[in-house]
Amino acid sequence: MEGVTDGIRDIDLTNEITLSQLKDLTGLPNALIVTNVADAIFSDAQAKVEFERSFMEYDANADISYLKSFRRARIIFTSPITAAKARIHLDGTSHFDKQIRCYFAQPLDDDNMESSPNLELPAPHRQFLISPPASPPVGWEPVPEAEPVINYDLLAALANLAPGEAHEVHPPSDKHPGIVVHICEDPVGYATRPKLQQTTCPVRKS
Template sequence: MTEFQGEVIKCYFTQPIVLGSSRDGPHLQPPKREKQFLISPPASPPVGWEPVEEAEPVINYDLIAAVASLAPGESHELHPPMEDKPGIIVHICEEADNPDGPKPQIIQTRRPQSST
């Protein structure tokens, strides 16, 4: 709190932070070369290595049918809450009327008036 031309203002006094020495400038220096080791991967796979076949994806058609049957705009309780666990409720979004139209704008919230 400092008075300046009849007004009391909040002031913060700092000193510049100097990194490195003055001969190197105000920038950080790279690490010394003694600790830099590059480890290259092997040129070929080990003897006897074979690629693993990926499994087919598992499609749960019951789950897909259940999600498709949910009505937009309604809440659906999948799992009721227990004494120490929360319940699981799914809210299905409604489809947009005009997906190619203008996007809704987010209105900027005004900053509250300061008391000082």
């Protein structure tokens, strides 16, 4: 509804509305969602009265319901015109040190409400992205894995490595650097290092 809400700013709602301008407002809902509502409005009765008075100046019969957990309020007006007036003039205003934002509520589909009072599941447009298909498509065949490439010259060079010496495994070229492996000698005392003792299992009592 952003494109619609931007278009209503070009209409002078303070004066008499022409028929062409009224046609532009027919697609608007008659309800607003107010966000960033101050906590004092939910707990203080006087603060709630002042908050409701600011919206009832545009429609004395407006119905206001509160969503404390979300710090929001839903206001249903008698017509889209009064809802548009309140949205234009009160959006961004400060109430008890909180700058509220006013948005048009998404209108409900009357056809679906008449057939079923419950919300319908969304259309499965992207259901294929949530879970894979139960079976592969027709004509699908698995691709055989390629055989691994074994460099026997590299294996032979690694087998001939000796500790304490530098071995050129691959000579350098114009496009690739050379590979030189330096073999470390065995550390002193490695063979005499004590082994870790395994923890014995407890004896099971019969």
